[in-house]
Amino acid sequence: MRLSGYFIPTLRDTPKEAQIVSHRYMLRAGMVQQASAGIYSWLPMGHRVLRKVEQIVREEQNAAGAHEILMPTIQAADLWEQSGRYHDYGAEMLRIKDRHGRDMLYGPTNEELVTDIFRSHVRSYRSLPLNLYHIQWKFRDEMRPRFGVMRGREFLMKDNYSFDLDHEGAIRSYNKMFIAYLKTYARMGLRAIPMAAETGPIGGDLSHEFIVLAETGESEVFCHRDWLTDDIRNRSIDMEGDLQPVVDSFLERYAATDDKHDPSNCPVAPEDLVVTRGIEVGHIFYFGTKYSDPLGGRVAGPDGREVAVHMGSYGIGISRLVGAIIEASHDDRGIIWPEPVAPFRVGVVNLAVGNEECTRVCDDLYAQLGAAGIEVLIDDRDERPGAKLADMDLIGLPWQVIVGPRGLRSGVVEVKDRRTGATEEMTPEAATARLAA
């Protein structure tokens, strides 16, 4: 992508409404624009990251055997009256009337709809287990939206719903998602810790929330230091096997938020205890027949008798994750994107667009990196070097190739690792080879 014709409206000053670092950088890097309180437009850079996060979530869901569907944002109230939640959900639910005066709502979640789909088509235990997910915008009319996309009213969420014949099967489905979640966050370069959680308005009796560690997170977290060193990607896990021991191996390791942590009664030795902060980015629930009972999600079991299916639901806040990743990965110059979610992998900076040699080298780099399948953003704007370098640091692409007349006099360009700040001079050919590797 050529920046001269692209749309990244960066800001030099921080808009005053933005307090936390992810919100400030998302506005300054031209990723989002607030439309009203807790509601955002996603501009090209933000949109690219959102889609990358979404795609990683999708791939891990598919790998775990879930099937993607897409349910609407607007739902009819009558289904929610059947489950009893039309009354229970309260002011958080945005209620709408259509032109006929029928009660509608902008979905805050989808248990009712997915159960309706299930009950319409599934009659036998032979169709189980079944796990359906979708990635869709939700609306919860928060009392106080804040922190930019981290706590918006409208947000993009992956939510899925498992259907099993009995409790035992439901726990298998739950454990699968538990592992899938850890893999999902690890792929985004995040450290995520599952913690036992309250179930809130979703209900149920088994629930974990997943907290990603970030120094600027919303809540204080206490955990065993093994959480920081263990990478689930180094384990080989048979997703079709018995996952209970694997899940247990994670859960026996201490982790608690400040409201549950008791310093005087902590099972972890002080030298092994890590105190940091975190952001909730996912939540999984097992709630049995809470919705299948009232909504008639029933199947015939092996003995021919009809039983209500056991369900679980599993959410990942995708738009929130974009903010959480920035909270977990930034410095005082701007964002530092982990490669898997970076809007572009490499930024080529032409320091002197008026210089033929610079422009030729940049165009070659751009073409060759592109041909190697690398997503490249080239800053070919006629701007001051300082402004271009500052913008490139701000938008946080993992790699920068800085091309200027000074280096080219000795035939080299500068390759910079955004995370470490380390720079290395090399020929353009060597830079291409390095970044394409």
Added chain:
RNA sequence: CGGGGUGUAGCGCAGCCUGGUAGCGCAUCUGCUUUGGGAGCAGAGGGUCGGCGGUUCGAAUCCGUCCACCCCGACCA
């Protein structure tokens, strides 16, 4: 929803207390010079001062009212 605060040019702000018809920095446009970490000079454009009502000869400024947004709290992916 309780408490606090802010709305003045695209962004950040001053002016308001003590009424006299709007200003600064950055950004934008033009020209010249400059070119490795947010340039210099010269010129230009851009604002129904959040909306409505009131007081006054006169309101960004005083009064009333409504709206929007932000922060703290209780609640949440």
